[in-house]
Amino acid sequence: MIFRWLDERLELKKFKDKFLAKTFPTHPTFLLGELALFSFVTLVLTGIFLGLLYEPSTKMVSLFGSMVPAAYASVVKIDLLPMGMIIRRIHHWSAMIMIASILTHLARVYFTSAYRKPREINWLVGLGLFGTSLGASFTGYLLPYSQFSVTATSIAYYVSKSVPWIGGGLSRLLFSGEFPSDGTVPRFFFLHVMLVPAVLVGLIALHLLILVKQKHTEPSANRIRKESHGGKKLIGIPVWPEQVVISLSFYFFLLFVVSLMATYVPLNPIEVYGPPAPGTPVMRPDWYFLPIYGFLKLVPGNLSLSIAGGKITPETIGGVIFPAVLFLLLAVIPFLDRVKEPLNYVExxxxxxxxxxxxxxxxxxxxxxxxxxxxxxxxxxxxxxxxxxxxxxxxxxxxxxxxxxxxxxxxx
Ligand code: HEM
Known part of the structure; x- marks a missing residue:
């Protein structure tokens, strides 16, 4: 009844016949991209809850008799709400799972050569998604404004300042002046809840549109099955209802696992770290920033040179040049490992x-x-x-x- 009413106005049947009848090839590793997508959905849902209660300000307020930044106090109060701490941990765990699934998805695409013609553009869009997801995590670090947040963000501040020629302007733009200062938290809040998610939504939509247009690669076993049947059509299951049912079940299972982890494994215990205090304790970032953090430690502290008035420091080498080279190397892969015919089956x-x-x-x-x-x-x-x-x-x-x-x- 409702479907017919909507169909008369929105021509839903046409959409159903065109998109929902499309075939999706089956292979367990093809769920990795979905895992990243579903983690993003959980991040948005839990992020709305956190955003309604969070205060993006560093003005000092009283919390249990001590004066602490309002941002820190608001997160402690979220933790004290029924389910508050669990939802905050689900948010943080989902960020970790999203990055882990992006990395394994990238590895799957790389090792099976799915980046080859005609999917070079989607490989680049995927790299954009990877970089933006790292940006989402990074901007989230500062928000609880704990001792950990400030220490971790200050490393990034000095790295951004070290970019030759434009470092001063860039760091002022990103951090809204010097760091730490009163402007940084509202700036990062805007980046974390508005700009970065908007870019992610746009890139995910583009990524999936290109995927629908180019069709997914198929498992190599399908080649033999097709040759023996003389068929040409993609072998798989229709998006509606089979794939949707599998995906939904997968999402609920993911929610179950993440909730379990959030209940029993503490993450970012800001009450233990405390609000920012003088001195810089040794604190390591989450695992996915460790390669950059570790590389920074490897670069000799006295290594610096000047080129055309710009200064290259150890921070520039470890924090700017190293990740830039990694992304560049990944970006050129489809253009070095080329094939003449479009690739339809994974290698x-x-x-x-x-x-x-x-x-x-x-x-x-x-x-x-x-x-x-x-x-x-x-x-x-x-x-x-x-x-x-x-x-x-x-x-x-x-x-x-x-x-x-x-x-x-x-x-x-
Ligand atoms: C937020 C991050 C991402 C999301 C939500 C996402 C989502 C997806 C989904 C749902 C698929 C189809 C299922 C699959 O093959 O796993 C897919 C395919 C693909 N993705 Fe991603 N992806 C992301 C990041 C990336 C990255 C980092 C890369 C590589 C640099 C990449 C490159 C590709 C390519 C080339 C395909 C087509 C694969 C084929 O046809 O076999 N994606 N993506």
């Missing part, structure tokens, strides 16, 4: 020794830079760790390449 990573071994070596390199974030704990000299950071990935690459070449020689 088997075992059949691609060069790309797979480079991927494994690159992953180990990032792991080593992340471990470098713990130099003080392991008591390793930066110079020695730098050597390991170069050698271990090279060994991993060499072993992987040799084994895959042997495997493929036997197969041929």
């Amino acid at each position: 088997n990573p075992l059949h691609r020794p060069v790309m797979t071994s480079i991927g494994i070596g690159g992953g180990v390199f990032l792991g080593m830079t992340a471990i470098s974030g713990y130099l003080d704990v392991f008591r390793i000299e930066p110079g020695t760790m730098m050597l390991y950071t170069v050698l271990v990935p090279l060994v991993a690459w060499g072993i992987c390449y040799t084994l895959l070449r042997l495997y493929n020689r036997r197969r041929e």
Whole structure:
């Protein structure tokens, strides 16, 4: 009844026939992109709850007899509400799961060559999503305005200041003046709840539109099935109702797991960290910023040079050049590893020794830079760790390449 009423006005049936009847190929790894999408949905829902109660201000207010910044006090009060702390933890856990699923989704696309023609543009849009998601996490760090928030954000402040030529203006724009100052929290609040989510929504929509237009790659087993049946159509299940039911079940399962984690595993306990205080305690960022944090520790403190009036400091090398080079290397992959015919089936990573071994070596390199974030704990000299950071990935690459070449020689 309602459907017919709406259909007469909005021609829903046309939409159903055009989009909901589309086929989606099935493979468990194709759920990784959805995992990122669903984590984003949870972030938005829990973020609305937090945003209604949070106070983006550093004016000093009284909390249990002590004077603390209003932002910090408002988050402590959220934690004291029934379900408040759990919802805040679900928000933080979902951010971690979103970044983890983006990374594994990126790895899936890389190792199966799904970035190849015609999907180069979607690979670049995906990289934009990755960078923006990191931006969302980073701007969220500061909001509780705890000792941890201020220490972590001040590292980023000095990094942004170190960008040659434009560092001063850039840091003033991002941090609304010097950091810490009264302007930074409202600026980050705007970035975190308005600008960054809006960019994410736009990029996700573009990513999925391109995906619908280009069609998803299929598991390689479908090639044999098609050849034996002489069929040409994509093999999979229709979006409505099968894929929607699978996706919804998957989402509810994810919610269950995240709620369980939020109940039993504490995250960002701001009551333990306390409000900002003089002195800078050693605090490590969440795991996904560890490679940058670790690389910063590896760069010799006296390494600096001047080019055309711009100064390159250790912060520039570790915090700006290093991530920029990583993103650039990822961006050029589809343009170096090219094919003439459009790719319809995912490739088997075992059949691609060069790309797979480079991927494994690159992953180990990032792991080593992340471990470098713990130099003080392991008591390793930066110079020695730098050597390991170069050698271990090279060994991993060499072993992987040799084994895959042997495997493929036997197969041929
Ligand atoms: C917020 C982040 C992201 C979301 C929500 C997202 C979502 C999705 C979804 C739902 C799919 C279809 C299912 C699948 O193949 O897993 C997909 C496919 C794809 N994504 Fe993403 N993605 C994100 C980030 C990325 C990143 C970081 C990259 C790579 C740099 C990327 C590149 C691609 C490509 C090339 C495809 C097509 C794969 C194929 O046809 O086999 N995406 N994405």
